[in-house]
Amino acid sequence: MRTDKRKIVLVGTGMVGMSYAYSLLNQGVCDELVLIDINRKRAEGEAMDLNHGLAFSASHMKIYTGEYKDCSDADIVVICAGVAQKSGETRLDLLKRNAAVFQSIVRPVTESGFNGVFLVATNPVDIMTRITYSLSGFNPKRVIGSGTTLDTARLRYLLGDSLRVDPRNVHAYVMGEHGDSEFVPWSQAMIATKPILSLCEEEGVVCRGELERIEDEVRGAAYRIIEAKQATYYGIGMALTRITRAILGDENSVFTVSAMLKGEYGQSDVYAGVPCIINKNGIQRIISLSLTDDEMKQFQHSCDTFGKVLKAFYKEGRKRIGNKS
Missing domain, CATH: 3.40.50.720 (NAD(P)-binding Rossmann-like Domain)
Incomplete structure (x- = not known):
């Protein structure tokens, strides 16, 4: 570099x-x-x-x-x-x-x-x-x-708005496909160091129904923007800029970029949105979160969703441009 x-x-x-x-x-x-x-x-x-x-x-x-x-x-x-x-x-x-x-x-x-x-x-x-x-x-x-970097920013914005907390103090991620099968591993979501799920037990703070609403809103955000103005571009432009700054500045910052998995989360030879440490060399390493069994199933489903599309692409007899590991 x-x-x-x-x-x-x-x-x-x-x-x-x-x-x-x-x-x-x-x-x-x-x-x-x-x-x-x-x-x-x-x-x-x-x-x-x-x-x-x-x-x-x-x-x-x-x-x-x-x-x-x-x-x-x-x-x-x-x-x-x-x-x-x-x-x-x-x-x-x-x-x-x-x-x-x-x-x-x-x-x-x-x-x-x-x-x-x-x-x-x-x-x-x-x-x-x-x-x-x-x-x-x-x-x-x-x-x-760019993976789910923008989706993660949308999630933190909505959580911050709901909980009246600065989004920069919300630590939560959207993982998997940048698309309909993406999901939020709520077991890993925190405000400062307090798990958000524990807030569900505190009356009047937040409920699981609100978390589900927020997750649905994040997943459908692009559709609503496209319906209103035909395309999305400002948010992703700023997300790309932030990733770029992390690379050029050798920051070792964490973003949910699309990264090649080699055994992490039980997946191999596939790109998906996962938390990664980013520096001047690109991905310094993938962070393996301790997902619950249900969250692991959601991640598997997400990878299978776009994996089927890629396999169908190869199956149609086009020139193979993706069999390296």
Whole structure:
């Protein structure tokens, strides 16, 4: 990992990518930001627009449109490129189209000599991160998905609001798939060092029904946002920025990113959202929480849910791009 300057290459200048870029600029996270998009003209326009705001920022970032060769000395390559799910389209169909997009991205990035960390945001993010790992041949610790980082932030916000506690003092996680099968391991949820489940025994504080309501709201948040404004992008842009800061700052901070499991939680050769320590090398290690038997079953179900989609993708006879362990 280079330490003389902080360089990020962003692939995909759609709403998610540019929300991320805008957040990077406002927080002064990096020194150099390169924008790559199949629509180069759009990327050029986005670079111009960001540069015009530099005078109002504390940042001294160098922002420009580039090519895959510019990845050679980057610290992080962030992939936000992909196609949106069409009405009536299955997850398998979406996977096929996004897998083709990733083949056109990951190989030229690695061929440039890139030796940093991949950070993936494209959905279905757990599967697309697995595909990025397979295409790149990188150590899985250096291939990370945004996972359930944003879902975890939503959970802490809602819990903090319900319990009238600063969300920064809420320690709870959303695990598994970034999608419908994600779940909250309530046995591990705390306010400071007090288990939230113990609060259920204190009359007038919180009840299990309220926790279930919050979990359902977290799981359905994206659907409600999409219904209201057709897409989600600010939250994930800020989540990606926070993960980026942890990598560039060598923080050893904990986030529920999508990580390759090798026996943790009884799963192997699969990417899923789990608490991980993040530093300059990507995933320093996965934190294995002491889940209850029921929570382990929920995690198994979540992994099986997107695992079936990935297996179906391979079964259709497409080129295998994911059998490394």
